[in-house]
Amino acid sequence: MSGGEGGEEESLEFTPTWVVAAVCFFIIAISFAVERCIHYGGKLLKKKHQRPLFEALQKVKEELMLLGFISLMLTVLQGTLSKMCISEKFVTNMLPCSISDKHKEESAGNNTATMEHLGGLRRLLSESALSQTAYCASKNKVPFLSIEALHHLHVFIFVLAVVHVSFSVLTVLFGGARIRQWKKWEDAIVQQINDTDPSLGHAVTPIHDHAFIKDHFGGIGVHSSILALMHSFCKQFYGAVTKADYLALRLGFIMTHCKSNPKFNFHKYMMRALEDDFKRVVGISWYLWVFVIVFLLVNVNGWHIYFYMAFIPFILLLAIGTKLEHIISELAHEVVEKHVAIEGDLVVKPSDQHFWFSRPQFALILIHFILFQNAFEIGFFFWIWVQYGFHSCILGKVKYILPRLIIGVFVQVLCSYSTLPLYAIVTQMGTNFKKSIFDEHVQAGILGWRAKVKKKHTLKGSLTKPGSSSTDGSTVRIQLGGITQKDAGEIQPVHD
Incomplete structure (x- = not known):
């Protein structure tokens, strides 16, 4: 095992089991708590017959699943991206900051306060970046995307989704x-x-x-x-x-x-x-x-x-x-x-x-x-x-x-x-x-009736000779975003 004087970071093979167990417990506990909150929140909305809000909650769950998949992809591809190297001429254009700003940050941003603020994660990312840079330098190239930049992108996607959902709910x-x-x-x-x-x-x-x-x-x-x-x-x-x-x-x-x-x-x-x-x-x-x-x-x-x-x-x-x-x-x-x-x-x-x-x-x-x-x-x-x-x-x-x-x-x-x-x-x-305009149970009844009518017309169509036509005066056509009546009189909305 290497000492604490700039040696390589230890793998799980030489990490105390209590550290691994503690980190896993912390992550799993938070994830499980969030999942249970969403689950019981959904049950409460269903109990109060708030179907639209329940479906909105399902949308939030889908976003969380998407974020989890994005996180997984970034983690899995980290090794592959770390070995991707490109010519230096491709990384000098279309920068969010100018090259002069980079030199200023390198001269002023490597002080002790900055390192203490970023902590062990920055040291780990820096060592990984050095290894990545050395790998590409051996080929006279530069990294396609640094490990630290990949980590920051990971955080940005998570922050974006959380802020959007929060702002939508507040609105x-x-x-x-x-x-x-x-x-x-x-x-x-x-x-x-x-x-x-x-x-x-x-x-x-x-x-x-x-x-x-x-x-x-x-x-x-x-x-x-x-x-x-x-x-x-x-x-x-x-x-x-x-x-x-x-x-x-x-x-x-x-x-x-x-x-x-x-x-x-x-x-x-x-x-x-x-x-x-x-x-x-x-x-x-x-x-x-x-x-x-x-x-x-x-x-x-x-x-x-x-x-x-x-x-x-x-x-x-x-x-x-x-x-x-x-x-x-x-x-x-x-x-x-x-x-x-x-x-x-x-x-x-x-x-x-x-x-x-x-x-x-x-x-x-x-x-x-x-x-x-x-x-x-x-x-x-x-x-x-x-x-x-x-x-x-x-x-x-x-x-x-x-x-x-x-x-x-x-x-x-x-x-x-x-x-x-x-x-x-x-x-x-x-x-x-x-x-x-209809209560939830009435909506379900109308949509079920519509499905039966459609099935009936499909069956009639299969039995009708080519060139002939069949009409049903009781047809009600339900369109996405609105309901229109056809040859059926006026549908009376349910009211309280």
């Missing part, structure tokens, strides 16, 4: 809390319906006297599209959804999809729909990993890509908020164009045509990207700060660091308290309603 929790404040409006509407005498007639009211119209056209004019856009842009900051907005959108949804049920619990349906969408937001899709790779590729010294990319989620979030607010204004504008006065309540007409590409769900894709990109920015900053220090050349000067942090916090707060609640209610103004 939905705060956004959900904001939406729950609207429940008092829902209860007040139902109470008003109960107190109203149906035998009484409805008063005729000039269109401009309605609060919903005043909120969107008061003082700016109906035909001023530029002012309307400016109003929509500003409204997302101070009053994303007013009581008048909620009343109008709720009534428009009910009159379109469940006219015979004015007491339909629109608020509860909206919360279920948001939970369904949340399970898509919490995961890291393949195109988001592609974004990470592209960022790592273009993070070149002097380009300040990390600074300019911080504005991407900021600009997208403002665009989405403006668009969602403008959709509400467009719904109001349609009513103004068609009516001078209205008998009873004001009713808007939902339509997919108001949304980008006629797809209400497209906004969710952008929100997903915004949350990930913002988490990436914040996670990348803290990873560099902890790993290399606040004055690392990768972070750059303070004038580039502070705006990134301010933008990151602003995006997180605005998305939680304004954009997400806006999305939750405005996307219900599409042509089709979502399957969340």
Whole structure:
């Protein structure tokens, strides 16, 4: 066995068994505790019939499994990568820091304080790096990727996934809390319906006297599209959804999809729909990993890509908020164009045509990207700060660091308290309603019935002669993201 004076690190063959057992116990205990927490959390959600949140938790488990596999791959390939050597001319371009910064760090970063801070892990990595460098130097080449850089990359991927999941959960929790404040409006509407005498007639009211119209056209004019856009842009900051907005959108949804049920619990349906969408937001899709790779590729010294990319989620979030607010204004504008006065309540007409590409769900894709990109920015900053220090050349000067942090916090707060609640209610103004309109057991029954009908039609098709056709007037076509009726009358949503 070598002594403690710079000899080689010992393998497991000459490591005390109590050390090996202690480390394994510590790692296994933490892993088992996390797994049990997720397991019992899932059981609790199922017990409370929170299926969408349960599925979101399953997404988190999938991310953890993916991280485990990535970790395993990096560990297994470490030996192979350590023996990969390339010509030195290939490692002098596209560096995150300049060569001069490297020399400065080598002269100032090898002091005693730095070594004490990094501890035994840095010494182990340094010795492995020396061995790797010597191996490649014997071939007049340099390492393709150092052991220390591989370790740092390993940590970065873990930090990125944890920060993204954490930020997504916080966004939905705060956004959900904001939406729950609207429940008092829902209860007040139902109470008003109960107190109203149906035998009484409805008063005729000039269109401009309605609060919903005043909120969107008061003082700016109906035909001023530029002012309307400016109003929509500003409204997302101070009053994303007013009581008048909620009343109008709720009534428009009910009159379109469940006219015979004015007491339909629109608020509860909206919360279920948001939970369904949340399970898509919490995961890291393949195109988001592609974004990470592209960022790592273009993070070149002097380009300040990390600074300019911080504005991407900021600009997208403002665009989405403006668009969602403008959709509400467009719904109001349609009513103004068609009516001078209205008998009873004001009713808007939902339509997919108001949304980008006629797809209400497209906004969710952008929100997903915004949350990930913002988490990436914040996670990348803290990873560099902890790993290399606040004055690392990768972070750059303070004038580039502070705006990134301010933008990151602003995006997180605005998305939680304004954009997400806006999305939750405005996307219900599409042509089709979502399957969340049904309770979970009803959804299962409809999907089972659909499977039986499909099987029946397949069997009929196999028995039908070529060229003939067979139709069934009871067919109900259920589409992804919405349900449409065909020759079956109106499906009545389940309500509480």
